[in-house]
Amino acid sequence: xxxxxxxxxxxxxxxxxxxxxxxxxxxxxxxxxxxxxxxxxxxxxxxxxxxxxxxxxxxxxxxxxxxxxxxxxxxxxxxxxxxxxxxxxxxx
Numbered sequence: 001x002x003x004x005x006x007x008x009x010x011x012x013x014x015x016x017x018x019x020x021x022x023x024x025x026x027x028x029x030x031x032x033x034x035x036x037x038x039x040x041x042x043x044x045x046x047x048x049x050x051x052x053x054x055x056x057x058x059x060x061x062x063x064x065x066x067x068x069x070x071x072x073x074x075x076x077x078x079x080x081x082x083x084x085x086x087x088x089x090x091x092x
Contacts, residue, residue, distance in 0.1 A: 007031045
């Protein structure tokens with residue numbers, strides 16, 4: 001869908017002058033980065049791109065939750081639970 005791996009960059013002044021062309025670029029090629037004083041300040045992304053990122057994040061969270069449940073079930077089955085009094089004890 002998107003052709004470029006490296007986002008194009010534009011200045012804040014570019015956005016003021018050419019916002020429509022920059023928005024079209026974001027729809028066509030993927031995110032564009034807006035620089036303020038030569039530093040990345042904001043990204044403009046197409047709504048489909050944003051929704052895709054959201055879906056990836058949700059799926060990743062669900063996968064992590066399922067992995068945690070699997071570890072819990074395995075440790076419960078094998079009686080490998082430890083009572084911890086602090087988070088520092090997790091590494092031990």
